[in-house]
Amino acid sequence: MSFVKFSPRICFFLGFAACASLLGIGAYLQFVEELEPCPLCISQRLAILATGVIFLMAGLHSRGRKVYAVCSAVAALIGASVSARHVWLQHLPPEEVPECSPGLEYVFQHFPLADTIKLMLTGTGECAKIDWTLLGLSIPAWTLFAFILLAGWACLQFFNDADAV
Template sequence: MLSAPVRLSFLTASLICLGALAAACSLQRWAYLPPCPLCNVQRALLAAIAVVSLIAALHAPARRGARAYALGNLGLCLLGAGSALRQLWLQAHLDPAQALDFLNAEHVFTPSTGYAAAKVYVLGTPDCGIVNWSLLGLTLPEWSLLSFCMLGALAIYPLFRR
């Protein structure tokens, strides 16, 4: 049986993910900020962490099961942090004029093959480097990185709890 503090940490992680997803969808809907491919990856990873955490909180496994759930969440958090770091790198190193030229081009980027789509969702596109919103001086990928770090800390807790 899972202890109450560990169960609460999984439930907290699930609520943090749902809050972050609600904020992202609200920004998309009311601030007209369409998500780029890396934003979509981060949203999918947040949703996966929410599902794994909710299942862990409801399942309430023994210590070994809780550690398995925590390792799964930690892996998803590392992938999300990597995606957010890639987007931050694009924002720091991409020329904004290059991104705007790409977006205003006559062609629309639609990957037709699986390899091209996977490459886009791993490496991003020039529009991933555009900074179009910030809160308290932090851009969306910085908030996303902060969320994945907090969720990673919550995932580490069950691993070291006796």
């Protein structure tokens, strides 16, 4: 019994489709379920977007499979690190949770860019709040799981030498 092997380009397009789906789910949760994203959620969305763009570029190009695989895996692992921090913040005892900050729009308008980026990557008190769960896992936990899968998928393309299907 032989397994069907897909070309790396098709696999990269599948990775892009997964990232687009994740962004669609995020938009649904924000605009339909009215769950406002915190700074770490926005950072995770940016990491999903970056990973998806790399997957898309890899699918469009016929060369550089290994470079694209490494770049997309690195982007996914950066997103996983942000998600891991978010999960960690959500599991802190209430007395150790950092203070809430002003809204992100206010921070962008009145704070230096370096402080804004630091806030988006380290999180604040509102990042510790769990608004929604599925099977006992919060959104950042599911996002961490998705990032790990995306990084694994990208790493598999590093070794994918299928000609075409």
